[in-house]
Amino acid sequence: MARFTLLIIFFSLAVTALADNPVPYSEESIDRGSRLFQQYCTECHGKDGRSMIDVISNATDLTDPEAYYNGASREDMFYSIRNGAGVAMPSWSIQIKDEADSWNLVNFIRSLWTQEQRDNF
Ligand code: HEC
Numbered sequence: 707m708a709r710f711t712l713l714i715i716f717f718s719l720a721v722t723a724l725a726d727n728p729v730p731y732s733e734e735s736i737d738r739g740s741r742l743f744q745q746y747c748t749e750c751h752g753k754d755g756r757s758m759i760d761v762i763s764n765a766t767d768l769t770d771p772e773a774y775y776n777g778a779s780r781e782d783m784f785y786s787i788r789n790g791a792g793v794a795m796p797s798w799s800i801q802i803k804d805e806a807d808s809w810n811l812v813n814f815i816r817s818l819w820t821q822e823q824r825d826n827f
Contacts, residue, residue, distance in 0.1 A: 729809035731816065739814025742807055746798065755818050764794065769818045771827045778827045783812045 729735050744753065751757050755768035771778035776791050787808045790797035802808060816824055 729806050729813060731813050735810045735813040736817045738807070739810035739812070739817075742802065742811055743814050746801065747811075750794070755815060764792070766795075768815050771819060771823050780809075780812050780816075783815060784808050787811055 743751075743755070747755075750765040751768055757765040757767050766775060767773055774782070776782055776786050786795065787802070788797065788799045788805075798808065802811070816827075819827075
C-alpha cells in the first residue's frame with residue numbers, strides 16, 4: 707500500500723512538471739517558434755519582436771519583459787498567446803491549435819531576451 711501511494715505521488719509530480727513546462731527551452735523549439743513568429747506575428751510585433759517599424763503603435767516590445775502589460779512569465783505569455791490580450795492582440799488558439807506550438811513561441815520570444823532576463827522572468 708505504501709509503495710502504491712509513493713507511485714501515485716511520483717506520477718502526480720511528473721504530470722505537474724510536464725504541465726508547467728511541456729516544451730523545454732531548446733534550439734529545436736526556438737526554431738519552430740521562430741518560423742511561427744515570422745508567419746503570424748510580425749505584422750504587429752515586427753520581424754525582431756521590437757514592434758518599432760510599420761506596426762500598430764501599442765503592440766508590446768517583446769524583447770523587453772519589463773515592459774509587458776500582462777506579465778512576462780512563461781505562463782503569462784502562454785495565456786496571452788492562447789487567449790489574446792488587451793484590445794488589439796488576437797487569440798491564436800484557432801490558427802495555432804497545438805498548445806506545444808504556443809510554448810514554442812514562448813521559447814522563441816524568450817530567446818530574444820538576455821540570459822539575465824530569462825533568469826528573472
Ligand atoms: C494584430 C496585431 C497583433 C498580432 C498579429 C500579434 N500581436 Fe501580440 N500583441 C499585440 C498587442 C497590441 C499587444 C498588447 C496587448 C495589451 O495591450 O495588453 C500584444 C501583446 C502580446 C503579448 C503579451 C505581452 C504583454 O504586454 O503582456 C505576447 C506574448 C504576444 N503579443 C505575442 C504574440 C505572438 C506570439 C503573436 C503571433 C502568434 C502575436 N503576438 C501577434 C498585437 C498583435
